[in-house]
Amino acid sequence: MKALYSIAKQLNWQPEQFIDCPKGYVRVQVAAAGLNRADLLQRQGKYPPPKGITEALGLECAGIITETNQVTNWQVGDRVCALLAGGAMASEVVIDARHLLPVPKNLSLIEAAVIPEVYATAWLNLFQIAQLKSTEKVLIHAGAGGVGSAAIQLCKAFNNPCWVTVGSQARLDYCLSLGAQGGVVRTENLDALTKDAPFDVILDPVGADYMALNTDLLNVDGRWVIIAMMGGHKAEINLAKLLAKRIQLTGSTLRSRDNDFKATLIKGLTDKVWPLFETNQLSHNLAKSFAIEEAEQAFEALASNQINGKIALVIN
Template identity: 40%
Template sequence: MKMQAVAQQAPGGVETMELVERDRPQAVPGKLLVRVMAAGVNRADLMQREGRYAPPPGASPLMGLEVAGVVEEVAGESNFQPGDAVFGLLEGGGYAEYALMDEALAIVKPDPLSWVEAASLPEAWMTAWFNLAEKAGVRAGDNVLVHAGASGVGVAAIQVAGLLGAQAFASAGSADKLAFCRELGAAQVFNYRQAPAFGELVKSWGGADAVLDPVGASYLAENLQALNPDGRLVNIGLMGGLKAELDFGRLLMKRISVIGSTLRPQPLETKARLAAALRERILPGILDGRLRTVVDCSFPWSQVQDAHQYIADSRNLGKVVLTMFPLQAG
Protein backbone atom coordinates (compact mmCIF):
# COMPACT_ATOMS: atom_id res chain seq x y z
CA MET A 1 0.00 0.00 0.00
CA LYS A 2 1.10 3.55 -0.71
CA MET A 3 1.04 6.75 1.33
CA GLN A 4 1.98 10.41 0.95
CA ALA A 5 5.17 11.61 2.66
CA VAL A 6 7.56 14.56 2.70
CA ALA A 7 10.88 13.55 1.13
CA GLN A 8 13.94 14.96 -0.61
CA GLN A 9 15.94 13.99 -3.66
CA ALA A 10 19.06 15.39 -1.99
CA PRO A 11 19.90 17.39 1.16
CA GLY A 12 19.62 21.16 0.97
CA GLY A 13 17.33 24.11 1.60
CA VAL A 14 13.61 24.15 2.26
CA GLU A 15 12.91 23.96 -1.47
CA THR A 16 14.26 20.38 -1.55
CA MET A 17 11.25 19.06 0.39
CA GLU A 18 8.22 17.84 -1.52
CA LEU A 19 5.19 15.59 -1.12
CA VAL A 20 5.83 12.22 -2.75
CA GLU A 21 4.38 8.73 -2.75
CA ARG A 22 6.07 6.08 -0.62
CA ASP A 23 5.34 2.53 0.49
CA ARG A 24 3.30 2.45 3.68
CA PRO A 25 5.13 0.77 6.57
CA GLN A 26 3.60 -2.26 8.28
CA ALA A 27 3.15 -2.94 11.98
CA VAL A 28 5.54 -5.48 13.46
CA PRO A 29 5.65 -6.91 16.99
CA GLY A 30 6.58 -4.08 19.33
CA LYS A 31 5.87 -1.33 16.78
CA LEU A 32 2.49 0.28 16.17
CA LEU A 33 1.42 1.60 12.78
CA VAL A 34 0.03 5.07 13.51
CA ARG A 35 -2.08 7.17 11.15
CA VAL A 36 -0.49 10.56 11.70
CA MET A 37 -2.71 13.51 12.56
CA ALA A 38 0.02 15.97 13.55
CA ALA A 39 3.83 16.00 13.66
CA GLY A 40 6.16 18.22 15.63
CA VAL A 41 8.88 20.14 13.79
CA ASN A 42 12.31 20.29 15.43
CA ARG A 43 15.69 21.82 14.66
CA ALA A 44 16.93 18.24 14.32
CA ASP A 45 14.63 18.00 11.27
CA LEU A 46 16.25 21.12 9.83
CA MET A 47 19.69 19.61 10.36
CA GLN A 48 18.61 16.33 8.73
CA ARG A 49 17.17 18.27 5.78
CA GLU A 50 20.54 19.98 5.35
CA GLY A 51 22.42 16.68 5.48
CA ARG A 52 24.00 17.36 8.89
CA TYR A 53 22.10 14.82 11.03
CA ALA A 54 21.77 11.34 9.57
CA PRO A 55 19.06 9.00 10.89
CA PRO A 56 20.35 6.14 13.06
CA PRO A 57 20.78 2.73 11.39
CA GLY A 58 17.46 1.08 10.63
CA ALA A 59 15.40 4.24 11.12
CA SER A 60 13.13 5.74 8.47
CA PRO A 61 15.01 8.15 6.19
CA LEU A 62 12.05 10.54 6.39
CA MET A 63 12.10 13.50 8.76
CA GLY A 64 9.83 13.73 11.79
CA LEU A 65 10.66 12.67 15.36
CA GLU A 66 7.30 13.04 17.13
CA VAL A 67 3.67 12.58 16.16
CA ALA A 68 0.15 12.27 17.46
CA GLY A 69 -2.30 10.02 15.70
CA VAL A 70 -4.53 6.97 15.66
CA VAL A 71 -3.31 3.40 15.91
CA GLU A 72 -4.03 1.82 12.53
CA GLU A 73 -2.51 -1.65 12.99
CA VAL A 74 -0.89 -3.77 15.68
CA ALA A 75 1.05 -7.01 15.29
CA GLY A 76 1.09 -9.77 17.86
CA GLU A 77 0.21 -9.14 21.49
CA SER A 78 -0.14 -5.46 22.31
CA ASN A 79 -1.43 -3.13 24.99
CA PHE A 80 -2.98 -1.04 22.20
CA GLN A 81 -5.62 -1.68 19.60
CA PRO A 82 -6.68 -0.03 16.34
CA GLY A 83 -8.50 3.21 16.97
CA ASP A 84 -6.51 4.22 20.07
CA ALA A 85 -5.38 7.84 20.11
CA VAL A 86 -1.66 8.06 20.95
CA PHE A 87 1.33 10.36 20.79
CA GLY A 88 5.01 9.70 21.14
CA LEU A 89 8.59 9.85 19.99
CA LEU A 90 9.80 8.24 16.75
CA GLU A 91 13.21 7.30 15.35
CA GLY A 92 12.08 9.10 12.20
CA GLY A 93 9.35 9.05 9.58
CA GLY A 94 6.83 11.41 11.15
CA TYR A 95 6.39 13.59 8.05
CA ALA A 96 4.06 11.04 6.47
CA GLU A 97 0.49 9.77 6.51
CA TYR A 98 1.61 6.70 8.47
CA ALA A 99 4.55 6.09 10.80
CA LEU A 100 5.88 3.31 13.01
CA MET A 101 6.05 4.00 16.75
CA ASP A 102 7.71 1.76 19.32
CA GLU A 103 4.95 0.59 21.63
CA ALA A 104 7.18 1.36 24.62
CA LEU A 105 7.13 5.04 23.59
CA ALA A 106 3.41 5.34 22.84
CA ILE A 107 1.35 7.40 25.30
CA VAL A 108 -2.44 7.45 25.31
CA LYS A 109 -3.64 10.92 24.28
CA PRO A 110 -5.95 12.44 26.90
CA ASP A 111 -9.16 13.87 25.44
CA PRO A 112 -8.44 17.46 26.61
CA LEU A 113 -5.27 17.57 24.47
CA SER A 114 -5.67 18.45 20.81
CA TRP A 115 -3.72 16.53 18.17
CA VAL A 116 -1.48 19.56 17.73
CA GLU A 117 -0.78 19.90 21.46
CA ALA A 118 -0.04 16.20 21.82
CA ALA A 119 2.36 16.20 18.86
CA SER A 120 4.26 19.13 20.40
CA LEU A 121 5.16 17.31 23.63
CA PRO A 122 7.51 14.31 23.23
CA GLU A 123 10.75 15.71 21.82
CA ALA A 124 10.88 18.94 23.83
CA TRP A 125 9.72 17.63 27.18
CA MET A 126 11.64 14.36 27.05
CA THR A 127 14.78 16.29 26.05
CA ALA A 128 14.31 18.76 28.90
CA TRP A 129 13.68 16.03 31.47
CA PHE A 130 16.54 13.85 30.24
CA ASN A 131 19.11 16.61 30.34
CA LEU A 132 18.03 18.45 33.48
CA ALA A 133 16.77 15.67 35.74
CA GLU A 134 19.09 12.87 34.59
CA LYS A 135 22.20 14.29 32.92
CA ALA A 136 22.63 17.47 34.99
CA GLY A 137 21.07 16.08 38.17
CA VAL A 138 19.16 19.31 38.83
CA ARG A 139 17.68 19.42 42.30
CA ALA A 140 15.74 21.80 44.52
CA GLY A 141 17.57 25.06 45.12
CA ASP A 142 19.70 24.93 41.95
CA ASN A 143 20.00 27.76 39.46
CA VAL A 144 19.56 26.57 35.86
CA LEU A 145 20.56 28.65 32.84
CA VAL A 146 18.45 27.77 29.79
CA HIS A 147 19.68 29.13 26.49
CA ALA A 148 17.15 29.67 23.67
CA GLY A 149 14.49 29.89 26.34
CA ALA A 150 11.67 30.59 23.89
CA SER A 151 12.40 27.52 21.75
CA GLY A 152 10.42 24.30 22.06
CA VAL A 153 13.03 22.71 24.34
CA GLY A 154 13.62 25.98 26.16
CA VAL A 155 9.92 26.38 26.98
CA ALA A 156 9.89 22.87 28.44
CA ALA A 157 13.21 23.27 30.26
CA ILE A 158 12.17 26.44 32.10
CA GLN A 159 9.13 24.60 33.39
CA VAL A 160 10.95 21.35 34.17
CA ALA A 161 13.45 23.34 36.23
CA GLY A 162 10.55 24.71 38.27
CA LEU A 163 9.04 21.24 38.58
CA LEU A 164 12.34 20.04 40.07
CA GLY A 165 12.38 22.92 42.57
CA ALA A 166 15.10 24.88 40.77
CA GLN A 167 15.21 28.50 39.62
CA ALA A 168 15.53 29.14 35.89
CA PHE A 169 17.47 31.89 34.12
CA ALA A 170 16.86 32.20 30.37
CA SER A 171 18.39 33.80 27.30
CA ALA A 172 16.50 34.84 24.17
CA GLY A 173 16.90 37.26 21.28
CA SER A 174 14.04 39.75 21.60
CA ALA A 175 11.96 41.59 24.18
CA ASP A 176 8.82 39.59 23.47
CA LYS A 177 10.71 36.31 23.85
CA LEU A 178 12.20 37.48 27.15
CA ALA A 179 8.76 38.44 28.45
CA PHE A 180 7.50 35.04 27.32
CA CYS A 181 10.25 33.29 29.29
CA ARG A 182 9.28 35.25 32.39
CA GLU A 183 5.65 34.20 31.93
CA LEU A 184 6.80 30.60 31.97
CA GLY A 185 8.61 31.09 35.27
CA ALA A 186 12.13 32.29 34.48
CA ALA A 187 13.41 34.35 37.42
CA GLN A 188 15.99 36.27 35.35
CA VAL A 189 16.34 36.79 31.60
CA PHE A 190 18.79 38.44 29.21
CA ASN A 191 18.98 39.27 25.51
CA TYR A 192 21.97 37.39 24.09
CA ARG A 193 22.26 39.97 21.29
CA GLN A 194 22.84 42.72 23.87
CA ALA A 195 24.83 40.69 26.40
CA PRO A 196 27.20 38.39 24.50
CA ALA A 197 29.51 38.33 27.57
CA PHE A 198 26.78 36.94 29.81
CA GLY A 199 28.96 35.05 32.27
CA GLU A 200 29.39 37.89 34.76
CA LEU A 201 25.73 38.84 34.48
CA VAL A 202 24.65 35.32 35.43
CA LYS A 203 27.20 35.30 38.26
CA SER A 204 25.60 38.48 39.63
CA TRP A 205 22.33 36.53 39.91
CA GLY A 206 24.00 33.81 41.96
CA GLY A 207 25.59 31.85 39.15
CA ALA A 208 24.34 28.72 37.42
CA ASP A 209 24.57 25.23 38.85
CA ALA A 210 23.55 23.77 35.49
CA VAL A 211 23.44 25.12 31.93
CA LEU A 212 21.34 23.67 29.11
CA ASP A 213 22.94 24.86 25.88
CA PRO A 214 21.89 24.21 22.26
CA VAL A 215 24.44 26.71 20.92
CA GLY A 216 27.81 25.06 21.49
CA ALA A 217 31.22 26.46 20.62
CA SER A 218 30.55 30.20 20.69
CA TYR A 219 29.02 30.00 24.19
CA LEU A 220 31.61 27.74 25.83
CA ALA A 221 33.76 30.36 27.55
CA GLU A 222 30.82 32.36 28.91
CA ASN A 223 29.05 29.20 30.07
CA LEU A 224 32.13 28.21 32.07
CA GLN A 225 32.26 31.72 33.52
CA ALA A 226 28.59 31.57 34.50
CA LEU A 227 28.80 28.18 36.21
CA ASN A 228 29.27 27.76 39.94
CA PRO A 229 31.75 25.26 41.43
CA ASP A 230 30.64 21.69 40.66
CA GLY A 231 28.45 23.08 37.86
CA ARG A 232 27.23 20.97 34.96
CA LEU A 233 27.24 22.15 31.35
CA VAL A 234 24.99 20.04 29.13
CA ASN A 235 25.41 20.74 25.43
CA ILE A 236 22.54 19.60 23.20
CA GLY A 237 23.22 21.48 19.97
CA LEU A 238 25.72 23.07 17.63
CA MET A 239 24.03 26.27 16.47
CA GLY A 240 27.12 28.27 17.46
CA GLY A 241 29.74 26.06 15.89
CA LEU A 242 31.68 22.85 16.39
CA LYS A 243 35.00 23.89 17.91
CA ALA A 244 36.13 26.24 20.68
CA GLU A 245 39.14 26.71 22.95
CA LEU A 246 38.59 25.16 26.36
CA ASP A 247 40.03 26.83 29.48
CA PHE A 248 41.08 23.77 31.45
CA GLY A 249 42.17 25.94 34.37
CA ARG A 250 38.64 27.19 34.91
CA LEU A 251 37.27 23.69 34.30
CA LEU A 252 39.53 22.17 36.96
CA MET A 253 39.32 24.93 39.56
CA LYS A 254 35.52 24.96 39.42
CA ARG A 255 35.25 21.14 39.08
CA ILE A 256 32.88 21.64 36.12
CA SER A 257 31.37 18.69 34.24
CA VAL A 258 30.90 19.13 30.49
CA ILE A 259 28.30 16.74 29.08
CA GLY A 260 27.37 16.15 25.46
CA SER A 261 23.86 14.84 24.94
CA THR A 262 21.52 13.88 22.10
CA LEU A 263 18.19 12.10 22.46
CA ARG A 264 17.71 10.42 19.09
CA PRO A 265 20.53 7.81 19.35
CA GLN A 266 19.59 6.78 22.90
CA PRO A 267 18.62 3.12 23.36
CA LEU A 268 14.94 2.23 23.49
CA GLU A 269 15.20 1.51 27.22
CA THR A 270 16.27 5.09 27.91
CA LYS A 271 13.59 6.57 25.69
CA ALA A 272 10.97 4.34 27.34
CA ARG A 273 12.04 5.65 30.75
CA LEU A 274 11.70 9.22 29.48
CA ALA A 275 8.28 8.45 27.97
CA ALA A 276 7.23 7.19 31.41
CA ALA A 277 8.46 10.45 32.97
CA LEU A 278 6.44 12.41 30.41
CA ARG A 279 3.35 10.33 31.12
CA GLU A 280 3.68 10.24 34.92
CA ARG A 281 5.52 13.43 35.93
CA ILE A 282 4.76 15.98 33.23
CA LEU A 283 1.39 15.14 31.67
CA PRO A 284 -0.53 15.45 34.99
CA GLY A 285 0.86 18.97 35.40
CA ILE A 286 -0.20 19.88 31.87
CA LEU A 287 -3.70 18.55 32.43
CA ASP A 288 -4.20 20.37 35.75
CA GLY A 289 -2.70 23.64 34.50
CA ARG A 290 0.55 23.69 36.50
CA LEU A 291 2.52 23.30 33.26
CA ARG A 292 1.83 24.80 29.83
CA THR A 293 1.95 23.35 26.39
CA VAL A 294 3.16 26.13 24.16
CA VAL A 295 2.44 25.82 20.45
CA ASP A 296 3.43 28.90 18.49
CA CYS A 297 1.61 27.85 15.33
CA SER A 298 0.76 24.97 13.05
CA PHE A 299 1.16 24.59 9.28
CA PRO A 300 -0.63 22.21 6.92
CA TRP A 301 2.00 19.72 5.91
CA SER A 302 1.69 20.95 2.32
CA GLN A 303 3.42 24.07 3.73
CA VAL A 304 6.32 22.18 5.30
CA GLN A 305 8.79 24.49 3.56
CA ASP A 306 7.25 27.48 5.33
CA ALA A 307 7.33 25.66 8.67
CA HIS A 308 11.05 24.94 8.36
CA GLN A 309 11.81 28.51 7.31
CA TYR A 310 9.81 29.85 10.25
CA ILE A 311 12.02 27.93 12.69
CA ALA A 312 15.22 28.69 10.76
CA ASP A 313 14.39 32.39 11.16
CA SER A 314 13.93 31.87 14.94
CA ARG A 315 10.44 33.35 14.80
CA ASN A 316 8.78 30.77 17.01
CA LEU A 317 7.76 31.13 20.65
CA GLY A 318 7.47 27.46 21.56
CA LYS A 319 6.67 24.63 19.18
CA VAL A 320 5.77 24.49 15.50
CA VAL A 321 3.59 21.60 14.35
CA LEU A 322 2.53 20.18 10.98
CA THR A 323 -1.09 19.06 10.60
CA MET A 324 -2.27 16.32 8.30
CA PHE A 325 -6.01 16.91 8.81
CA PRO A 326 -7.09 17.82 5.26
CA LEU A 327 -5.33 14.86 3.66
CA GLN A 328 -6.54 12.44 6.36
CA ALA A 329 -10.10 13.71 6.02
CA GLY A 330 -9.91 13.13 2.32
Protein backbone atom coordinates in the same frame (compact mmCIF):
# COMPACT_ATOMS: atom_id res chain seq x y z
CA MET B 1 0.72 6.36 2.48
CA LYS B 2 2.88 9.48 2.05
CA ALA B 3 5.88 10.93 3.87
CA LEU B 4 7.91 14.14 3.76
CA TYR B 5 11.46 13.88 2.41
CA SER B 6 14.24 16.37 1.71
CA ILE B 7 15.71 15.64 -1.71
CA ALA B 8 18.52 17.95 -2.81
CA LYS B 9 17.33 20.23 0.03
CA GLN B 10 13.84 20.42 -1.52
CA LEU B 11 10.84 19.22 0.47
CA ASN B 12 8.78 16.48 -1.17
CA TRP B 13 5.49 15.07 0.16
CA GLN B 14 5.61 11.81 -1.74
CA PRO B 15 4.22 8.26 -1.81
CA GLU B 16 5.86 5.81 0.57
CA GLN B 17 5.95 2.01 0.61
CA PHE B 18 3.55 0.22 2.94
CA ILE B 19 5.26 -0.74 6.20
CA ASP B 20 4.44 -3.98 8.05
CA CYS B 21 3.56 -3.81 11.75
CA PRO B 22 5.78 -6.36 13.56
CA LYS B 23 5.16 -7.86 16.99
CA GLY B 24 5.42 -5.24 19.73
CA TYR B 25 4.73 -2.37 17.35
CA VAL B 26 1.60 -0.36 16.58
CA ARG B 27 0.39 1.51 13.52
CA VAL B 28 -0.72 5.12 14.02
CA GLN B 29 -2.66 7.31 11.62
CA VAL B 30 -0.85 10.60 12.02
CA ALA B 31 -2.89 13.73 12.68
CA ALA B 32 0.06 16.10 13.01
CA ALA B 33 3.82 16.12 13.44
CA GLY B 34 6.07 18.51 15.32
CA LEU B 35 8.74 20.49 13.49
CA ASN B 36 12.11 20.76 15.23
CA ARG B 37 15.46 22.37 14.52
CA ALA B 38 16.82 18.87 13.89
CA ASP B 39 14.56 18.74 10.82
CA LEU B 40 16.11 21.96 9.52
CA LEU B 41 19.57 20.47 9.95
CA GLN B 42 18.59 17.20 8.27
CA ARG B 43 17.20 19.13 5.32
CA GLN B 44 20.57 20.90 5.02
CA GLY B 45 22.41 17.57 5.06
CA LYS B 46 23.95 18.28 8.47
CA TYR B 47 22.05 15.80 10.65
CA PRO B 48 21.40 12.48 8.90
CA PRO B 49 19.19 9.90 10.61
CA PRO B 50 20.85 7.05 12.53
CA LYS B 51 21.73 3.93 10.57
CA GLY B 52 18.67 1.90 9.64
CA ILE B 53 16.22 4.79 10.17
CA THR B 54 14.09 6.19 7.35
CA GLU B 55 15.24 9.34 5.57
CA ALA B 56 11.74 10.77 5.97
CA LEU B 57 11.65 13.84 8.22
CA GLY B 58 10.13 14.19 11.66
CA LEU B 59 10.93 13.19 15.25
CA GLU B 60 7.48 13.42 16.90
CA CYS B 61 3.82 13.09 16.03
CA ALA B 62 0.34 12.43 17.37
CA GLY B 63 -2.56 10.45 16.00
CA ILE B 64 -4.89 7.48 16.39
CA ILE B 65 -3.85 3.84 16.70
CA THR B 66 -5.21 1.80 13.80
CA GLU B 67 -3.40 -1.52 14.35
CA THR B 68 -1.71 -3.39 17.18
CA ASN B 69 0.29 -6.61 16.97
CA GLN B 70 0.21 -8.54 20.25
CA VAL B 71 0.42 -5.26 22.15
CA THR B 72 -1.86 -5.38 25.17
CA ASN B 73 -1.47 -1.96 26.76
CA TRP B 74 -2.78 0.00 23.75
CA GLN B 75 -6.00 -0.41 21.76
CA VAL B 76 -7.17 0.57 18.31
CA GLY B 77 -8.69 4.04 18.60
CA ASP B 78 -6.41 5.29 21.37
CA ARG B 79 -5.12 8.86 21.03
CA VAL B 80 -1.34 8.79 21.29
CA CYS B 81 1.74 10.89 20.70
CA ALA B 82 5.12 9.42 19.89
CA LEU B 83 8.87 9.93 19.93
CA LEU B 84 10.65 8.73 16.77
CA ALA B 85 14.18 8.76 15.35
CA GLY B 86 12.74 9.74 11.95
CA GLY B 87 9.71 9.49 9.70
CA ALA B 88 7.11 11.23 11.88
CA MET B 89 6.05 13.53 9.03
CA ALA B 90 3.97 10.87 7.32
CA SER B 91 0.35 9.91 6.90
CA GLU B 92 0.99 6.92 9.15
CA VAL B 93 3.84 5.52 11.23
CA VAL B 94 4.70 2.10 12.64
CA ILE B 95 6.40 2.48 16.00
CA ASP B 96 7.68 0.51 18.97
CA ALA B 97 4.71 0.56 21.35
CA ARG B 98 7.04 1.47 24.23
CA HIS B 99 7.70 4.84 22.59
CA LEU B 100 4.09 5.99 22.77
CA LEU B 101 2.57 8.40 25.26
CA PRO B 102 -1.13 9.04 25.85
CA VAL B 103 -2.44 12.35 24.59
CA PRO B 104 -3.28 14.41 27.70
CA LYS B 105 -7.05 14.75 28.01
CA ASN B 106 -6.98 18.53 27.73
CA LEU B 107 -4.88 18.63 24.54
CA SER B 108 -5.87 18.22 20.90
CA LEU B 109 -3.93 15.88 18.63
CA ILE B 110 -2.26 18.86 16.97
CA GLU B 111 -1.16 20.27 20.34
CA ALA B 112 0.05 16.86 21.49
CA ALA B 113 2.15 16.42 18.35
CA VAL B 114 4.66 19.03 19.50
CA ILE B 115 5.37 17.81 23.04
CA PRO B 116 7.21 14.43 22.94
CA GLU B 117 10.58 15.49 21.51
CA VAL B 118 11.12 18.69 23.49
CA TYR B 119 9.86 17.42 26.84
CA ALA B 120 11.84 14.20 26.43
CA THR B 121 14.96 16.22 25.64
CA ALA B 122 14.50 18.64 28.53
CA TRP B 123 13.65 15.91 31.05
CA LEU B 124 16.54 13.68 29.97
CA ASN B 125 19.19 16.36 30.10
CA LEU B 126 18.09 18.33 33.15
CA PHE B 127 16.77 15.65 35.48
CA GLN B 128 18.51 12.45 34.39
CA ILE B 129 21.90 13.48 33.04
CA ALA B 130 22.43 16.65 35.09
CA GLN B 131 20.64 15.14 38.12
CA LEU B 132 18.94 18.46 38.88
CA LYS B 133 17.86 18.74 42.51
CA SER B 134 15.06 20.89 43.94
CA THR B 135 15.99 24.59 44.38
CA GLU B 136 19.17 24.31 42.26
CA LYS B 137 19.54 27.17 39.77
CA VAL B 138 19.47 26.60 36.01
CA LEU B 139 20.60 28.62 33.00
CA ILE B 140 18.85 27.76 29.72
CA HIS B 141 20.36 29.09 26.51
CA ALA B 142 17.96 29.69 23.56
CA GLY B 143 15.16 29.73 26.10
CA ALA B 144 12.32 30.67 23.73
CA GLY B 145 12.72 27.64 21.45
CA GLY B 146 10.90 24.35 21.80
CA VAL B 147 13.32 22.67 24.20
CA GLY B 148 13.84 25.91 26.12
CA SER B 149 10.09 26.43 26.55
CA ALA B 150 9.71 22.90 27.89
CA ALA B 151 12.75 23.25 30.16
CA ILE B 152 11.48 26.47 31.73
CA GLN B 153 8.16 24.88 32.64
CA LEU B 154 9.78 21.73 34.02
CA CYS B 155 12.06 23.88 36.17
CA LYS B 156 9.07 25.80 37.52
CA ALA B 157 7.11 22.61 38.18
CA PHE B 158 10.00 20.99 40.08
CA ASN B 159 11.03 24.07 42.08
CA ASN B 160 14.16 25.07 40.17
CA PRO B 161 14.61 28.81 39.53
CA CYS B 162 15.86 29.34 35.99
CA TRP B 163 17.26 32.10 33.80
CA VAL B 164 17.52 32.29 30.00
CA THR B 165 19.42 33.79 27.11
CA VAL B 166 17.33 34.77 24.09
CA GLY B 167 17.48 36.79 20.88
CA SER B 168 15.08 39.64 21.63
CA GLN B 169 13.15 41.39 24.39
CA ALA B 170 9.92 39.89 23.06
CA ARG B 171 11.39 36.43 23.44
CA LEU B 172 12.59 37.24 26.94
CA ASP B 173 9.09 38.40 27.87
CA TYR B 174 7.75 35.09 26.55
CA CYS B 175 10.17 33.12 28.74
CA LEU B 176 9.24 35.18 31.78
CA SER B 177 5.58 34.39 31.11
CA LEU B 178 6.41 30.67 31.22
CA GLY B 179 8.11 30.97 34.58
CA ALA B 180 11.73 32.02 34.06
CA GLN B 181 13.11 34.19 36.86
CA GLY B 182 15.05 36.40 34.49
CA GLY B 183 17.46 36.45 31.60
CA VAL B 184 19.29 38.52 29.01
CA VAL B 185 19.08 39.32 25.31
CA ARG B 186 22.25 37.78 23.88
CA THR B 187 23.04 40.72 21.58
CA GLU B 188 22.92 43.22 24.43
CA ASN B 189 24.76 42.11 27.57
CA LEU B 190 25.50 38.48 28.32
CA ASP B 191 27.77 39.54 31.17
CA ALA B 192 24.69 40.74 33.04
CA LEU B 193 24.11 37.10 33.96
CA THR B 194 26.94 37.31 36.47
CA LYS B 195 24.61 39.03 38.95
CA ASP B 196 22.40 35.93 38.95
CA ALA B 197 25.26 33.42 38.95
CA PRO B 198 26.48 30.94 39.97
CA PHE B 199 24.26 28.38 38.24
CA ASP B 200 24.20 24.72 39.19
CA VAL B 201 23.14 23.46 35.74
CA ILE B 202 23.44 24.92 32.24
CA LEU B 203 21.39 23.52 29.36
CA ASP B 204 23.34 24.55 26.28
CA PRO B 205 22.28 24.18 22.62
CA VAL B 206 24.77 26.89 21.56
CA GLY B 207 28.16 25.32 22.13
CA ALA B 208 31.38 27.03 21.04
CA ASP B 209 30.33 30.67 21.39
CA TYR B 210 29.44 30.24 25.07
CA MET B 211 32.34 28.09 26.30
CA ALA B 212 34.10 30.83 28.27
CA LEU B 213 30.83 32.33 29.50
CA ASN B 214 29.51 29.02 30.83
CA THR B 215 32.77 28.20 32.60
CA ASP B 216 32.58 31.52 34.44
CA LEU B 217 28.89 31.23 35.33
CA LEU B 218 28.83 27.69 36.70
CA ASN B 219 28.91 26.89 40.38
CA VAL B 220 31.34 24.49 42.03
CA ASP B 221 30.25 20.96 41.05
CA GLY B 222 28.15 22.53 38.27
CA ARG B 223 26.80 20.41 35.44
CA TRP B 224 26.95 21.65 31.85
CA VAL B 225 25.05 19.68 29.21
CA ILE B 226 25.61 20.51 25.54
CA ILE B 227 22.71 19.36 23.35
CA ALA B 228 23.45 21.20 20.07
CA MET B 229 26.00 23.44 18.35
CA MET B 230 24.08 26.48 17.13
CA GLY B 231 27.11 28.63 17.98
CA GLY B 232 29.75 26.42 16.41
CA HIS B 233 31.58 23.22 17.26
CA LYS B 234 35.17 24.34 17.95
CA ALA B 235 36.33 26.48 20.88
CA GLU B 236 39.02 26.89 23.49
CA ILE B 237 38.19 26.11 27.09
CA ASN B 238 39.98 27.07 30.29
CA LEU B 239 40.69 23.68 31.84
CA ALA B 240 42.04 25.28 35.01
CA LYS B 241 38.59 26.72 35.77
CA LEU B 242 36.94 23.45 34.78
CA LEU B 243 39.11 21.56 37.26
CA ALA B 244 38.93 24.13 40.04
CA LYS B 245 35.14 24.13 39.97
CA ARG B 246 34.87 20.36 39.38
CA ILE B 247 32.57 21.10 36.43
CA GLN B 248 30.95 18.12 34.72
CA LEU B 249 30.77 18.76 30.95
CA THR B 250 28.55 16.34 29.03
CA GLY B 251 27.59 16.07 25.37
CA SER B 252 24.12 14.63 24.88
CA THR B 253 21.93 13.52 21.97
CA LEU B 254 18.61 11.69 22.11
CA ARG B 255 17.90 10.70 18.50
CA SER B 256 20.62 8.04 18.28
CA ARG B 257 19.77 6.33 21.60
CA ASP B 258 18.60 2.72 21.34
CA ASN B 259 15.01 1.56 21.68
CA ASP B 260 15.42 0.26 25.23
CA PHE B 261 16.89 3.56 26.44
CA LYS B 262 14.02 5.50 24.87
CA ALA B 263 11.47 3.11 26.35
CA THR B 264 12.84 3.78 29.85
CA LEU B 265 12.82 7.52 29.17
CA ILE B 266 9.20 7.40 27.94
CA LYS B 267 8.18 5.45 31.05
CA GLY B 268 9.66 8.20 33.23
CA LEU B 269 7.83 10.89 31.25
CA THR B 270 4.56 8.97 31.52
CA ASP B 271 4.86 8.66 35.30
CA LYS B 272 6.40 11.99 36.31
CA VAL B 273 5.80 14.56 33.58
CA TRP B 274 2.64 13.76 31.63
CA PRO B 275 0.28 14.15 34.64
CA LEU B 276 1.41 17.79 34.88
CA PHE B 277 -0.27 18.59 31.55
CA GLU B 278 -3.68 17.69 32.93
CA THR B 279 -3.15 19.95 35.95
CA ASN B 280 -2.07 22.78 33.61
CA GLN B 281 1.41 22.97 35.13
CA LEU B 282 2.84 22.27 31.68
CA SER B 283 1.79 23.67 28.31
CA HIS B 284 2.12 22.40 24.74
CA ASN B 285 3.76 25.68 23.60
CA LEU B 286 2.23 25.36 20.13
CA ALA B 287 2.79 28.69 18.38
CA LYS B 288 1.59 27.97 14.84
CA SER B 289 0.40 25.13 12.64
CA PHE B 290 0.69 24.59 8.89
CA ALA B 291 -0.87 22.04 6.55
CA ILE B 292 1.64 19.46 5.34
CA GLU B 293 1.28 20.99 1.87
CA GLU B 294 2.67 24.21 3.40
CA ALA B 295 5.78 22.52 4.76
CA GLU B 296 8.08 24.98 3.00
CA GLN B 297 6.48 27.92 4.82
CA ALA B 298 6.69 26.04 8.12
CA PHE B 299 10.42 25.38 7.69
CA GLU B 300 10.98 29.03 6.77
CA ALA B 301 9.09 30.16 9.87
CA LEU B 302 11.22 28.03 12.18
CA ALA B 303 14.45 29.08 10.47
CA SER B 304 13.52 32.76 10.97
CA ASN B 305 14.10 32.41 14.73
CA GLN B 306 10.97 34.48 15.31
CA ILE B 307 8.77 31.65 16.59
CA ASN B 308 8.34 31.29 20.35
CA GLY B 309 7.61 27.66 21.12
CA LYS B 310 6.68 25.03 18.55
CA ILE B 311 5.34 24.55 15.02
CA ALA B 312 3.10 21.67 13.94
CA LEU B 313 2.48 20.22 10.49
CA VAL B 314 -1.14 19.04 10.15
CA ILE B 315 -1.45 15.86 8.09
CA ASN B 316 -4.79 14.07 8.64
